[in-house]
Amino acid sequence: MDLKIKETAGAYAVPNKTFTYHDYLELPEDGNRYEIISGELIMVAAPATIHQAVSENIGFKLSTYMRKHKVGKVFYAPVDVVFSQTNVVQPDILFISNVNRSIEIFVNTGNQFTSHQSVKEEGVATSKLLAGWEVDLADIFEV
Numbered sequence: 001m002d003l004k005i006k007e008t009a010g011a012y013a014v015p016n017k018t019f020t021y022h023d024y025l026e027l028p029e030d031g032n033r034y035e036i037i038s039g040e041l042i043m044v045a046a047p048a049t050i051h052q053a054v055s056e057n058i059g060f061k062l063s064t065y066m067r068k069h070k071v072g073k074v075f076y077a078p079v080d081v082v083f084s085q086t087n088v089v090q091p092d093i094l095f096i097s098n099v100n101r102s103i104e105i106f107v108n109t110g111n112q113f114t115s116h117q118s119v120k121e122e123g124v125a126t127s128k129l130l131a132g133w134e135v136d137l138a139d140i141f142e143v
Contacts, residue, residue, distance in 0.1 A: 019036045019039055023036075024080075032044075033078060058093055072095055076092070079094050099121075102118065103117075103137060
């Protein structure tokens with residue numbers, strides 16, 4: 001079987017504009033899938049059927065492995081992955097390891113958000129806004 005199908009994505013950016021994650025969140029719900037690469041807004045074309053078949057096979061193998069070994073979770077598009085304010089993608093398949101679970105709490109201090117608390121692997125997160133509210137990471141990520 002000799003399939004030579006090439007998938008392409010087309011630029012959808014306004015010239016001379018650097019797109020950010022904030023701009024991305026403000027995009028209209030028009031049924032298209034977008035990513036931001038180095039500040040350029042890209043409309044991602046629908047994948048070809050061979051791409052979908054391969055993606056399904058990979059996803060099935062990963063999900064089967066995760067159910068057996070319980071080392072993380074597998075998610076499917078659309079899921080935003082924000083590498084930076086100007087690099088946002090939606091991978092076909094996303095694996096998140098249990099080892100990297102964490103909670104970060106930010107506080108609005110006027111015109112910016114500042115870090116209140118970061119709990120990385122284990123411990124208790126507390127709210128600055130809700131007096132007495134706390135949560136143990138073991139309880140949250142027990143899925």
